[in-house]
Amino acid sequence: MCGGAHLLRNADKVDSLQAGRDAVREALDDGSAYRVFQTMLKMQGVSPALVENIAEFLPRAAYTTFLYCPAAGPVAHLFYRMGKLSHLSSTIIIGYNEC
8 A cells, every 4th residue: 555655646646645545545445446457457458257256366375364563663564574575485474564
């Protein structure tokens, strides 16, 4: 969400990073971000069956672990870095994304 907020702010689509975060969260919550993603896939020639059922075709981790850090700091940064490396193992770790 952090990157999207910065993109919106830098493109002068919103007045602040918080407004960008809010816009990104709304697009994720109301499904419009997913619909745009589906449109992008279709425009690139991805088969309609795959576009409509993309989650069925994506690999799933054997285990998922959620780690939450309520504030920014060294532990939060470590969680974020671990999440970035989670594709190397069967465990997904989601932490605080400092924005």
